[in-house]
Amino acid sequence: MTTTAPPQGSVPAPAGDPPAGAAPRRRRRNSLTASDARFGRGIVTPSAIVLVLLLLAPTVLTVVYSFYDVPASGDGLGEFAGIGNYEVVFGSPVFWKSLQVTLIFTVGFVVLSTLIGLAVALLLNQEFRGRGLARSLLVLPWATPWLVIGILWKWYADGSVGGLNGILMRLHIIGDYVEFLSDPTWAMVIAVLSAAWRQSCFAAILFLAGLQTLPKIQHEAAAIDGAGVWKRFRHVTIPWLRPVLTTVTVLNIIYAFLQFDVIYALTQGGPGDATQVLSILIYRQLFVVTNIGTGSALAVILGAIALAGGLLTVRLLYGKREAS
């Protein structure tokens, strides 16, 4: 074995060698110098400082709080409680009920938002008069603040002045006004519907963007092969939309776990604890009964659940970009 070429690793590297992840960029900009990297670090620093201070620090503090008996006054950490706060949470039926409510809300919200979104996108991808206007309708719920959605739907579904009741009565579906929000089951249905009212529009916007990039030739080819409407939908449209479908679903899962505004405006968790999702429970622990220790433990648990969904998002969003 002759030793003409040195092993790759020993090639003298410039100080500001771009990291491995920037490989595609090196092709375009082979003039990237140490000074460029320094410049990059310099202009990224302000945003990095803000995010570390405002996201990392409070996250760490919340985890720390969850292990202490933090006094409501906020003076110092109070007594070290070990896993005491977590024991309180996991031993409490209120927590388990709330987790159950959160899961029911999540499943309803995710399924409805995704299915309605998909159906609406397919519809708005058809050719018909007024299509532009119909597409503009999608941004109305999306642009509406979440809290306002809760307020709109609370009064829409109200039992004494309600608009929904008026419509159902006109259609002879109900004989007289129904107090939807006083009934545990109906309150949950309205909560899911109102949140999905907005989120299905977001989903539809994404699906529609995906549909518009679908090459017409694929449908035509399938039609020539004799594929009917359903077969083309199943074997052409759905596979094409799969990446968007995944993104939308994962985003919807995160949104569902973190939803607070709509439920606060609609029911504040009621009637009883019928719609008391975890975020409402955290709010009560922290700011109504001011139990910062258990509130923080709950926050850590909710964060962990959302993070599980989040790691998935990062992988999907990032993986998609690498592939393209």
Add this chain to the structure above:
Amino acid sequence: MATVNGRRRRWWATGLVYLAVLVFAAWILLPLWYALTSSLTTADQLSIRPYPLIPGELTLDNFRGVLTGNTGSETVGTTDLGARLVPAIGQSVLVSALLVVLNLVIGGLGAYGLSRYPFRGSNAFHLGIIATRVVPAIAIVGPFFILLRNADLLNTPWALVITYNVFTLPLAMMVLKNYFDQLPREIEEAAMVDGTSRLKALWLIVVPLARPGLVAAGVLIFLEAWSEFFYSLVLTNQLTVPPLLAGLQSVQQFNWNTLAAATVITMIPPVVLTLVFQRHVVGALAAGYDK
């Protein structure tokens, strides 16, 4: 699917499409229509069963009431609750506008750095930014509350201008980095060969080219700040519009007609902004960056 690209649809398929569009429009518009008509009518009309789709009596009194602060909602020893809407709108505009400017500058610089001048750790930072969208803002409010109270900043716009960065800054950076990545590098590189400094190239060449991306990011930041409810609820005393609306809703003397007027007013800025910049915003949305 009723149409295969250009081929004629059967008449019943066309009818089905229009029927479906009608159902879709009703699903979207009815809740909004109900709020709008409620805000334009009297309490008497609201109590008619079934509620008429077009109320018989129209009035602007509800809007006049919440804008002049004369809603008849004062109890003994308090000022009229309606009088708080206009100041709250002012605070909301202030907080949102400050955040738009701050985030476009700080986030724009950061996004540009990540897009054009990678350094050791820049990829990890970018991943971290994507990961922030799953950090529940609710989960980390405890430390904010305590720290801001100790700093005597509770119930000030600053409490919100600081904390809203938790969601607006990552959003701005994701949208902008995505946009910068799509811009061709050749023009700025040519300028730099001619001796223009990197910052100058950014300001004179990249910023004008990136205007659609900047507009989209700006609108998204504004919407997010305008809509934010939870931090404003717990860190201030109904300083901005959303917690004020939630507060008004729980007050007995405040009837739905008046609340509906306040709600409609609250919806106007985000809806108008989104409709005006629909193309820009939908482009950013299609990339998956929800507010």
